Amino acid sequence: MQSMLEGEQKDIVVQSAIEAFGEAGLGRPEVVAVAPGRVNVIGEHIDYNGGLVLPAAIDRWTALAVKRRFDGKVAIRSMHGDADPIEFSVNDIRKSPNRCWSNYPKGVLVGLQAKGVEVPGFDAMLVSNVPVGGGLSSSAALEAVFGKAVLELVGVEMDPLDLARLCQKAEHDFADVPCGLMDQAAVILCEEGHLLLLDCQDDTFSQARFDDPDWGLLIINSCVSHELSDGGYAARRDMCHRAADLLGVGTLREVPLAALPQALETPGLSEGMVRCVRHAVTEIDRTLKAVDALEARNYSEAGKLLNASHASLRDDFKVSCPELDFIAATVQNLPGVAGCRMTGGGFGGSAIALLRRDSTAEVSARIAEAYKAEFGIEAKIFETRPMGGAQAWKA
Numbered sequence: 001m002q003s004m005l006e007g008e009q010k011d012i013v014v015q016s017a018i019e020a021f022g023e024a025g026l027g028r029p030e031v032v033a034v035a036p037g038r039v040n041v042i043g044e045h046i047d048y049n050g051g052l053v054l055p056a057a058i059d060r061w062t063a064l065a066v067k068r069r070f071d072g073k074v075a076i077r078s079m080h081g082d083a084d085p086i087e088f089s090v091n092d093i094r095k096s097p098n099r100c101w102s103n104y105p106k107g108v109l110v111g112l113q114a115k116g117v118e119v120p121g122f123d124a125m126l127v128s129n130v131p132v133g134g135g136l137s138s139s140a141a142l143e144a145v146f147g148k149a150v151l152e153l154v155g156v157e158m159d160p161l162d163l164a165r166l167c168q169k170a171e172h173d174f175a176d177v178p179c180g181l182m183d184q185a186a187v188i189l190c191e192e193g194h195l196l197l198l199d200c201q202d203d204t205f206s207q208a209r210f211d212d213p214d215w216g217l218l219i220i221n222s223c224v225s226h227e228l229s230d231g232g233y234a235a236r237r238d239m240c241h242r243a244a245d246l247l248g249v250g251t252l253r254e255v256p257l258a259a260l261p262q263a264l265e266t267p268g269l270s271e272g273m274v275r276c277v278r279h280a281v282t283e284i285d286r287t288l289k290a291v292d293a294l295e296a297r298n299y300s301e302a303g304k305l306l307n308a309s310h311a312s313l314r315d316d317f318k319v320s321c322p323e324l325d326f327i328a329a330t331v332q333n334l335p336g337v338a339g340c341r342m343t344g345g346g347f348g349g350s351a352i353a354l355l356r357r358d359s360t361a362e363v364s365a366r367i368a369e370a371y372k373a374e375f376g377i378e379a380k381i382f383e384t385r386p387m388g389g390a391q392a393w394k395a
């Protein structure tokens with residue numbers, strides 16, 4: 001397990017972006033932006049059902065160093081990609097047909113232009129240690145750094161929630177993922193030491209303290225890569241929305257837990273829709289209960305809710321996979337662990353455990369060993385505290 005001092009991860013990534021910018025012959029950047037990845041503690045697949053979600057920003061970061069150019073060109077270099085920059089003109093931004101990662105920044109730039117922001121040409125250098133395909137919102141972090149950096153470059157202020165919505169739209173229009181607002185909101189709005197309680201019915205949010213020194217969050221990346229544009233995500237979302245139509249409600253949030261048995265009898269609901277409705281309605285209830293349990297520092301109760309969330313995602317919503325099921329089942333039974341569940345969109349990616357911090361090393365070692373023995377894969381495991389959201393500043 002990697003363990004580092006607080007703040008060190010972020011500083012390393014920011015420093016690397018500044019240095020790489022210079023090494024590419026671009027001199028000193030004008031603006032630097034940084035955004036974290038996110039982990040969802042509970043409230044899965046309910047942002048697009050008007051539910052409540054409870055993510056945290058994690059201690060993994062994407063940094064972007066930028067400098068204005070005067071020829072109307074954008075040139076993006078990445079320490080993780082080809083040596084040649086991705087280049088396009090700001091006056092002619094087109095979606096790349098082959099799922100290229102440049103579609104995320106392109107979508108954000110087009111979104112800024114639609115809001116009347118005069119996006120200038122610029123050189124950019126990107127560095128990230130948010131695992132790609134790990135269910136930890138590397139794409140939301142990528143969107144956020146471009147949004148923040150360009151706004152800082154041109155000196156325009158934008159409400160953070162509006163920026164999150166703009167980034168969400170970029171993901172819809174340019175990456176073909178019809179995601180909810182959770183990821184973009186988390187990487188932009190999170191505050192250090194807090195989980196973000198986002199109510200996706202009306203996009204109101206508050207900060208829920210999570211700063212007990214004895215309890216922490218452990219992320220276990222299965223290293224089974226997930227791809228939300230493959231269709232499984234859109235299919236779930238579609239099924240939830242069609243079920244809401246049949247139930248005569250705007251979103252599944254409007255179905256109270258007490259009305260669930262009756263709702264499940266609604267004529268026309270397919271077997272898949274019944275499972276989706278059951279997941280969404282019970283998950284919304286679990287999220288509300290988890291917020292109370294965490295506030296009361298009742299970790300055993302919160303942990304049970306996490307475990308129940310995993311079972312619902314596995315059996316009803318069917319977005320887990322054997323690797324995540326194994327991780328959750330194994331970690332749930334280790335000493336010091338209150339609960340463990342898959343997190344994020346699913347079909348691979350990561351699990352999150354709520355655990356006593358003094359058991360982190362032991363839990364990490366045991367799950368790493370068991371997972372390797374079962375699947376032959378090295379899981380990537382790290383502890384995180386809730387971090388602050390995206391920032392940009394003049395370098």
Ligand code: GLA
Binds near residue numbers: 043048181183
């Ligand atoms: C992905 C999406 C989010 C959310 C989660 C599942 O991360 O981007 O909007 O729907 O899946 O909770």
